Amino acid sequence: MGARSKTAVKPAKPKESFWQYFIRHWQLYILFLGPAFVLTIIFRYVPMGGILIAFVDYNPFKGIMGSEWVGLANFTRFLKSPDFLQYLVNTLKLSIYGLLWGFPVPIILALLLNRVRSVGLKKNIQLVLYLPNFVSVIVLCGMVRILLSVTGPLNNLLGTSINFMTIPEAFRPIYIISGIWQGAGWASIMYTAALANASQELREAAIIDGANIWQQIKAVDWPAIKDIVVIQFILQAGNIMSVGFEKAYALQTDLNLRSSEIIATYVYKKGLLDGDYSFSTAVGLFNTVINVILLILVNKIVEKMNDGKGI
Secondary structure (H helix, E strand, C coil), rough: HHHHHHHCCCCCCCCCCCCHHHCCHHHHHHHHHHHHHHHHHHHHHHHHHHHHHHHHEEEECCCHHHHHECHHHHHHHCCCCHHHHHHHHHHHHHHHHHHHHCCCCHHHHHHHHHHHHHHHHHHHHHHHHHHHHCCCHHHHHHHHHHHCCCCCCHHHHHHHCCCCHHCCHHHHHHHHHHHHHHHHHHHCCHHHHHHHHCHHHHHHHHHHHCCHHHHHHHHHHHHHHHHHHHHHHHHHHHCCCCCCCHHHHHHHCCCHHHCCCCCHHHHHHHHCCCCCCCHHHHHHHHHHHHHHHHHHHHHHHHHCCCCCCCC
């Protein structure tokens, strides 16, 4: 007993802080994070210097620094363009309608999938829903054109001979519905994963109390996905001006330009087809600035409506 009592007890080793660990193993951080950091700087931040093209009369032979500085002239030219409002309204309509109609669909799909109890059936349904996401945008547009052509399946089914791709009023529904078909299933993955963490005890208690399906969704399912829904809504609402160029351009025809010509397609035509690099860069920068402003505003509005919770 005496020998044991005299044995010195070693004090507990103090917990090492992150910076102490980093200093001891800095070589590992450089090895694994260094290449990613360098690639991010090269391909993400260095190209941002190219926005200077929007403020000069860019000449490819003279370079950005050698071109004549024109300030905000390119922005003024776009804002005074007679087609400015048309391009802006077309972009906003396509984005806002797409958000209003497309945003709830993945949530509804996730809630419906969550009610399927058969694991095998659920996996087969998920496979069918996720598959369209892997279809190329150009292939999708080709499928849409074939489906809606004068001799296509839809006209054969209806017994008509309407060329839907030439109707300006039909462009937005075509664009939005095809987008929902392609992306809704894939977008529902995160909601499905969040619903898997919903409290089963609370669900069983709700069933025992006689709650119907809507009451179960409100009390059990919705709290599990509410935060994700809020974040996704803020991000999508903040990207209202970022309508995809490829799909809009691929579905565009000379007869539906009144509805299909948006800022993204206008930038492409001015920049790559007409070679007006400065003007197209200014239009694209204008689009990006509007997106940032919308993101901040939507985040503030949602924070006030959601007990201070935003991004």
